[in-house]
Amino acid sequence: MKLLLPTSTAGSLPKPSWLAQPEKLWSPWKLDNEELTEGKHDALRVSLQEQQQAGIDIVSDGEQTRQHFVTTFIEQLSGVDFDKRKTVKIRNRYDASVPTVVGPVSRQRPVFVEDAKVLRKQTDKPIKWALPGPMTMIDTLYDDHYKSREKLAWEFAKILNQEAKELEAAGVDIIQFDEPAFNVFFDEVNEWGIAALERAIEGLKCETAVHICYGYGIKANTDWKNTLGTEWRQYEEVFPKLQKSNIDIISLECHNSRVPIELLELIRGKKVMVGAIDVATDEIETPEEVADTLRKALQFVDADKLYPCTNCGMAPLSRSIARGKLSALSQGAEIIRKELQEQL
Numbered sequence: 001m002k003l004l005l006p007t008s009t010a011g012s013l014p015k016p017s018w019l020a021q022p023e024k025l026w027s028p029w030k031l032d033n034e035e036l037t038e039g040k041h042d043a044l045r046v047s048l049q050e051q052q053q054a055g056i057d058i059v060s061d062g063e064q065t066r067q068h069f070v071t072t073f074i075e076q077l078s079g080v081d082f083d084k085r086k087t088v089k090i091r092n093r094y095d096a097s098v099p100t101v102v103g104p105v106s107r108q109r110p111v112f113v114e115d116a117k118v119l120r121k122q123t124d125k126p127i128k129w130a131l132p133g134p135m136t137m138i139d140t141l142y143d144d145h146y147k148s149r150e151k152l153a154w155e156f157a158k159i160l161n162q163e164a165k166e167l168e169a170a171g172v173d174i175i176q177f178d179e180p181a182f183n184v185f186f187d188e189v190n191e192w193g194i195a196a197l198e199r200a201i202e203g204l205k206c207e208t209a210v211h212i213c214y215g216y217g218i219k220a221n222t223d224w225k226n227t228l229g230t231e232w233r234q235y236e237e238v239f240p241k242l243q244k245s246n247i248d249i250i251s252l253e254c255h256n257s258r259v260p261i262e263l264l265e266l267i268r269g270k271k272v273m274v275g276a277i278d279v280a281t282d283e284i285e286t287p288e289e290v291a292d293t294l295r296k297a298l299q300f301v302d303a304d305k306l307y308p309c310t311n312c313g314m315a316p317l318s319r320s321i322a323r324g325k326l327s328a329l330s331q332g333a334e335i336i337r338k339e340l341q342e343q344l
């Protein structure tokens with residue numbers, strides 16, 4: 001990518017109110033059947049337009065065609081019974097009623113490939129597509145078949161690899177795996193989580209990213225963050241091994257976060273999507289605040305490897321706030337681009 005500091009978002013953007021109830025996770029669809037398919041694709045076009053108008057360089061579908069970043073993918077797989085539910089603790093944080101793995105998991109058909117083709121047709125800009133990571137997928141299910149988190153993650157990694165290869169063929173430039181679970185289960189991440197992720201990207205020629213964050217700005221996450229103390233050092237546990245992995249890009253949370261910025265030194269050499277927009281507040285950052293976070297990150301990330309981004313998805317925010325935050329992101333990146341050019 002020739003442009004310095006190309007901007008992007010971590011993934012989800014708010015949906016229009018005619019498609020789903022705004023400012024809500026797992027919001028039910030307001031349309032059915034063909035109307036729903038058409039509505040999702042219309043929303044995808046609107047979301048793309050908003051990103052382009054805000055000056056975002058690497059665009060996405062804003063996750064307009066999915067209800068939830070993990071569940072919507074799993075719903076399309078066989079081997080998971082959505083009627084047989086159990087209550088489990090997700091990411092050691094909150095109870096949720098989840099579906100049960102009842103047999104071998106497999107992908108009967110492509111999940112997002114048609115949506116990616118729709119996006120590819122609309123723009124010449126680089127596009128990024130997000131998929132859930134294997135460890136985050138197993139953490140939202142009750143497993144009554146494999147009875148091994150590692151085995152199930154490995155099966156999901158193979159399925160994700162099939163989907164990723166077809167997304168690549170559809171013209172996706174960057175495939176991102178969302179792994180908030182990497183911030184919680186450190187031993188497993190190091191024992192097999194990163195290996196499973198590398199299985200998911202096996203044979204891909206496009207760029208690959210992993211997104212690790214402290215979650216959406218919902219109450220369960222905010223309560224959890226309040227227990228983490230003054231310094232959030234979770235990244236320290238997984239960065240050394242990630243630095244040695246085949247993943248090209250690491251997407252993480254920085255702005256307004258208690259993550260010590262010097263932890264970025266542990267992934268020196270990787271491209272880094274630096275979260276410079278807080279998704280847990282309605283307050284819109286000023287471009288100068290964004291620039292300040294990027295400036296701090298530049299101490300530990302080489303300029304040609306720094307990708308300004310949001311801390312996480314913005315699905316639960318209002319559309320106008322999300323638009324404001326997107327503009328602040330690109331204006332903040334522009335401030336730093338100018339500074340870097342002056343230094344040349």
Ligand SMILES: [Zn+2]
Pocket residue numbers: 010180211212213214215216311312313
């Ligand atoms: Zn996130």
